[in-house]
Amino acid sequence: MTEPYTIIIGLEVHVQLSTASKLFCGCSTAFGSPANTQTCPVCIGMPGSLPVMNREAMALALKTAVALNCEIPRRTKWDRKQYYYPDLPKGYQISQFDLPLSEKGYLTISDSRGRFEPKPIRIIRAHLEEDAGKSMHDEVAGKGDSRIDLNRTGTPLLEVVSEPDLRSPVEARAYLDELKLLLNYLDVSDCNMQEGSLRVDANINLHIDTPEGPVATPIVEVKNMNSFRAVERALDFEAQRQYEVWQETGTIMGAPGGHKTTRGWDETAQVTVPQRTKEESSDYRYFPDPDLVPVTTTEEQVEAIRAGLGELPAALRERLQKTYNVTPYDADVLVNQGRELVDYFTELADRCGDGKMAANWVEQDVLRWLNDRQIGIGEFSVSADALAGLLEKIKGGDLTTSRGRDVLTAMLDSGQSVDAAMRKLGIQSVDQNELETLCGELLAANPKVVEDVKEGRLKAVGALIGQAKSRNPNVNPGQVRELCLKLIERM
Amino acid sequence: MAISREEVKKVSLLARLQLSDAELETMTAQLGDILGYVELLSELDTDKVEPMAHALDVSNVFRDDKVRASLDRGEALANAPKHDDECYRVPAVLGDG
Numbered sequence: 001m002t003e004p005y006t007i008i009i010g011l012e013v014h015v016q017l018s019t020a021s022k023l024f025c026g027c028s029t030a031f032g033s034p035a036n037t038q039t040c041p042v043c044i045g046m047p048g049s050l051p052v053m054n055r056e057a058m059a060l061a062l063k064t065a066v067a068l069n070c071e072i073p074r075r076t077k078w079d080r081k082q083y084y085y086p087d088l089p090k091g092y093q094i095s096q097f098d099l100p101l102s103e104k105g106y107l108t109i110s111d112s113r114g115r116f117e118p119k120p121i122r123i124i125r126a127h128l129e130e131d132a133g134k135s136m137h138d139e140v141a142g143k144g145d146s147r148i149d150l151n152r153t154g155t156p157l158l159e160v161v162s163e164p165d166l167r168s169p170v171e172a173r174a175y176l177d178e179l180k181l182l183l184n185y186l187d188v189s190d191c192n193m194q195e196g197s198l199r200v201d202a203n204i205n206l207h208i209d210t211p212e213g214p215v216a217t218p219i220v221e222v223k224n225m226n227s228f229r230a231v232e233r234a235l236d237f238e239a240q241r242q243y244e245v246w247q248e249t250g251t252i253m254g255a256p257g258g259h260k261t262t263r264g265w266d267e268t269a270q271v272t273v274p275q276r277t278k279e280e281s282s283d284y285r286y287f288p289d290p291d292l293v294p295v296t297t298t299e300e301q302v303e304a305i306r307a308g309l310g311e312l313p314a315a316l317r318e319r320l321q322k323t324y325n326v327t328p329y330d331a332d333v334l335v336n337q338g339r340e341l342v343d344y345f346t347e348l349a350d351r352c353g354d355g356k357m358a359a360n361w362v363e364q365d366v367l368r369w370l371n372d373r374q375i376g377i378g379e380f381s382v383s384a385d386a387l388a389g390l391l392e393k394i395k396g397g398d399l400t401t402s403r404g405r406d407v408l409t410a411m412l413d414s415g416q417s418v419d420a421a422m423r424k425l426g427i428q429s430v431d432q433n434e435l436e437t438l439c440g441e442l443l444a445a446n447p448k449v450v451e452d453v454k455e456g457r458l459k460a461v462g463a464l465i466g467q468a469k470s471r472n473p474n475v476n477p478g479q480v481r482e483l484c485l486k487l488i489e490r491m
Numbered sequence: 492m493a494i495s496r497e498e499v500k501k502v503s504l505l506a507r508l509q510l511s512d513a514e515l516e517t518m519t520a521q522l523g524d525i526l527g528y529v530e531l532l533s534e535l536d537t538d539k540v541e542p543m544a545h546a547l548d549v550s551n552v553f554r555d556d557k558v559r560a561s562l563d564r565g566e567a568l569a570n571a572p573k574h575d576d577e578c579y580r581v582p583a584v585l586g587d588g
């Protein structure tokens with residue numbers, strides 16, 4: 001990077017936790033139901049109704065917080081965050097203010113393409129809160145009404161807030177990818193951005209070196225980004241925009257006109273545009289929710305959660321590199337596919353005893369098959385054991401790699417074993433005597449080749465391989481070459 | 492502890508309450524009286540009293556993650572000042588919530 005500034009980015013991610021029911025009532029959290037069919041007196045704020053905490057939501061939140069290396073305070077509580085908005089029927093959101101369920105964690109990001117050095121991104125806090133509803137502007141009616149659907153109101157969200165430790169849009173993207181992968185491994189959220197189960201807001205500004213010393217541009221919160229790609233682009237755009245505005249106006253953070261503002265990402269125009277902001281945070285008038293009692297967590301509970309996390313992506317990448325001798329890039333590709341695929345890979349690598357070969361086959365052949373059909377490894381009909389059998393035949397010289405691919409395709413198409421698929425394709429392993437007879441015949445029929453080889457032009461032997469294959473398609477080219485050279489040497 | 496007229500005005504705006512000048516006057520006096528009364532507590536020595544986040548000495552009240560029947564849509568929408576067959580209707584919301 002040669003820009004005359006440093007980009008400072010912090011991310012706030014809202015993750016919908018995979019519970020069946022809402023955070024404080026029994027309404028379903030299912031996505032896509034008809035509007036306003038999943039509400040009750042609690043989640044639409046009828047007077048006299050009382051919220052009761054969902055045990056599973058708390059468990060999923062704690063699990064995620066522990067995996068994010070957060071400290072878990074012994075005691076946490078619920079606060080009301082007051083603001084008026086039509087999609088917030090109670091007039092306040094139940095959230096956590098001064099005693100969040102977790103704080104001071106970190107998530108380490110790295111890049112297998114080496115665009116930045118691995119580094120921990122500090123997490124300020126991760127806390128639970130309820131989601132608001134959805135407002136839709138009714139453009140068809142043209143009457144200027146907005147329509148409100150409260151199905152989503154009260155859905156459990158975990159808000160994960162990072163320190164402004166990210167130094168480029170690429171790092172921001174890596175943080176989001178790693179966070180999403182972690183959430184997948186933990187099985188706490190489906191992370192579907194289209195359905196709103198993962199939402200990202202970004203805070204960004206620039207630190208610019210000037211002859212008069214370093215200055216900072218006003219912080220901008222960027223919203224409305226519907227994919228990780230959009231986040232990366234919006235931040236790229238915003239950094240450039242802030243630099244240009246600073247060059248033009250010289251406005252810096254804290255100066256008149258230098259307060260924090262909010263901008264929305266316009267996906268069509270690929271620009272950020274100013275947004276009207278809600279009240280300042282000091283006006284939220286948080287106070288403890290008298291309807292909900294505090295939650296306490298013991299050290300033993302936290303340890304039990306930690307013990308039950310399983311192997312997480314970072315540790316898994318390291319193990320694949322160490323145990324199976326795969327490159328950081330390959331480890332990344334495999335781990336990013338999820339736990340199930342990694343299990344398939346390790347079983348394959350263990351059985352065939354060659355991590356690098358197993359990685360190649362999984363990444364090229366298995367993944368291509370899965371991607372073409374939009375299916376998961378669970379639906380891949382050739383077991384790791386069966387594929388290992390095929391790889392052993394290739395290693396043993398019974399099959400070339402390209403013939404091996406044909407066999408795998410036949411196995412997938414017909415559900416047959418390696419041997420049956422090979423028989424079906426007319427492939428038999430050629431035994432040594434057969435091969436020697438064949439090579440002997442070829443040498444007798446091609447004295448010119450023999451002569452060339454004897455004079456040191458070893459390449460000449462290539463002509464024999466084609467002939468050998470046309471006589472018997474099952475021969476292994478490498479073996480033909482080796483055997484012919486050996487026989488010529490003896491002549 | 493007195494509260495200023497400006498503070499009451501700000502709080503009423505945040506609470507979406509439209510107060511006339513006369514009401515503002517009354518509210519400023521009444522809120523001032525209430526705050527003054529609560530202020531009496533500061534005469535107590537609370538050095539040895541643990542701060543508490545909740546009036547009840549109860550914690551960890553949970554429910555199981557079970558879906559229960561929701562309200563019928565018609566019933567849920569019934570009390571809204573304005574609604575159609577599916578949604579609540581409100582004056583246009585600009586920007587994004």
Ligand SMILES: [Zn+2]
Pocket residue numbers: 022025026027038039040041042043044154
């Ligand atoms: Zn409900």
